[in-house]
Amino acid sequence: MSARIQPSRRAVRYAVPVAIAGVAAATIGIGSAIAKSGDPDLPKISAQDLIAKVAGSDVQRMSGSVRVTSDLGLPSLPAGMSFGTGGKGAHGGGSADPQAKLTELVSGTHTLRLAADGPDKQRVSIVERAAEYSLIHNGDQVWAYDSGTNTAYHSTQARHQDAGNAPAAASPQELAKKALAAVDDTTSVSVDGTAKVAGRDAYRLTIKPKQDATTIGAVRIAVDAKNGTPLRFTVSPKGGGKAALDAVFTKISFNKPSASSFDFTPPKGAKVTEGKNEGKNEGKAKQHQRDAKGQHGDSRVIGKGWTSVMELKGADKGIRPQAGKGGKDASRANQLLDSFGSKVNGSFGSGRVISTRLVNVLLTDDGRVYAGAVDKDTLVKAADGNAGR
Structure with missing residues (x-):
């Protein structure tokens, strides 16, 4: 059926x-x-x-x-x-x-x-x-x-x-x-x-x-x-x-x-x-949402259905690994992440695609992130079509 x-x-x-x-x-x-x-x-x-x-x-x-x-x-x-x-x-x-x-x-x-x-x-x-x-x-x-x-x-x-x-x-x-x-x-x-x-x-x-x-x-x-x-x-x-x-x-x-x-x-x-009192009043809850948005960057959806891709601006820091308390460890972690995947170029500039069996993620050098359950070519095309926006 x-x-x-x-x-x-x-x-x-x-x-x-x-x-x-x-x-x-x-x-x-x-x-x-x-x-x-x-x-x-x-x-x-x-x-x-x-x-x-x-x-x-x-x-x-x-x-x-x-x-x-x-x-x-x-x-x-x-x-x-x-x-x-x-x-x-x-x-x-x-x-x-x-x-x-x-x-x-x-x-x-x-x-x-x-x-x-x-x-x-x-x-x-x-x-x-x-x-x-x-x-x-x-x-x-x-x-x-x-x-x-x-x-x-x-x-x-x-x-x-x-x-x-x-x-x-x-x-x-x-x-x-x-x-x-x-x-x-x-x-x-x-x-x-x-x-x-x-x-x-x-x-x-x-x-x-x-x-x-x-x-x-x-x-x-x-x-x-x-x-x-x-x-x-x-x-x-x-x-x-x-x-x-x-x-x-x-x-x-x-x-x-x-x-x-x-x-x-x-x-x-x-x-x-002790966490924040999220139910104290609606104003604080809305402020918390605004703070979260500012921390992780603006996001929007590109495409439709199974080939939808999420674009996150300024989210590169949230994606990259955090290691220990020292700057040296964090630098090593970021270098390690940069070594994964493959280098790509397009209208968006340059970046690196990290692939898993289900999700592909494009980290651009200008700090944008594109992610979705799509193949590499579709991900790069989504970034190309939204370059400069």
């Missing part, structure tokens, strides 16, 4: 892979969580009806474990160097700042534990071998805690305001929401059979681009047959091989989580960083 689906709202299609890559704006081998014992026999459903089922899903309470595996093919940086935040998030906190955690999901396999009880109570934990990072949203209180460093981050906000929970952006629900919002006439959508995910019967929804210049081969979403909750989200690159991103529930329950799941008190001796 296939269908053309008109967009419910205009969203930027590259947002999912770029966000996960951590090189622009929010994105694996298909594992064993989908049971091999046989696909469930479910009633037929059209692509339109399945998308409507996801859009109409109103699951308020749930808990479970999610395995997130990324294989984007990002270049490796030496220890102490990282893309983007350099250990400090947008709020200026320490290692427990939630905005700093998204980059940790860029590569490898991670286990997330999720719990939610309505719009005011959520908890997300990244479980590692020797430590656990947790983000707790309870009413107007937001806490983040890193057991490995015994550091905590705290902020207050208006009720129902976005908690800024960067790790949860890698959950199947959030990834599927972004992808489905971007479906338009550049997309082919079909229901591609059924599956078992975390013991639940699910339909498999397949989204494929019609535009040749994209690096994305397909996006596949497993949708709970009963309540429409996305249970798995997989992005496969056009070049083949292992998928670039896979987020899948390995356990899930739709019962009400324990109230204690959303309680938190910093352990004795923990270093607590």
Whole structure:
């Protein structure tokens, strides 16, 4: 079954892979969580009806474990160097700042534990071998805690305001929401059979681009047959091989989580960083947005659909790695980044293209950044067409 689906709202299609890559704006081998014992026999459903089922899903309470595996093919940086935040998030906190955690999901396999009880109570934990990072949203209180460093981050906000929970952006629900919002006439959508995910019967929804210049081969979403909750989200690159991103529930329950799941008190001796009071008044929130815009530069979208490219002016410092406290280390890090990819020239001047399996990024010598899930030629053409603007 296939269908053309008109967009419910205009969203930027590259947002999912770029966000996960951590090189622009929010994105694996298909594992064993989908049971091999046989696909469930479910009633037929059209692509339109399945998308409507996801859009109409109103699951308020749930808990479970999610395995997130990324294989984007990002270049490796030496220890102490990282893309983007350099250990400090947008709020200026320490290692427990939630905005700093998204980059940790860029590569490898991670286990997330999720719990939610309505719009005011959520908890997300990244479980590692020797430590656990947790983000707790309870009413107007937001806490983040890193057991490995015994550091905590705290902020207050208006009720129902976005908690800024960067790790949860890698959950199947959030990834599927972004992808489905971007479906338009550049997309082919079909229901591609059924599956078992975390013991639940699910339909498999397949989204494929019609535009040749994209690096994305397909996006596949497993949708709970009963309540429409996305249970798995997989992005496969056009070049083949292992998928670039896979987020899948390995356990899930739709019962009400324990109230204690959303309680938190910093352990004795923990270093607590206080974030900005984002919910104190609307004026301060708007000022925070203006400050963020000034820090990361102006941005705009070039093109349409799967071949959309984001242009960021003056964002070169945000993309380049931050290393240590000394200027010498930062200089070495920038030299290392300059050695990646290939040198390109055009009407925009000169620059360097850094490529991954899913996202290509052009850093121009005048400080502009062009990024998208598109091939190198399309990226350079986008920069050429906007030279001097």
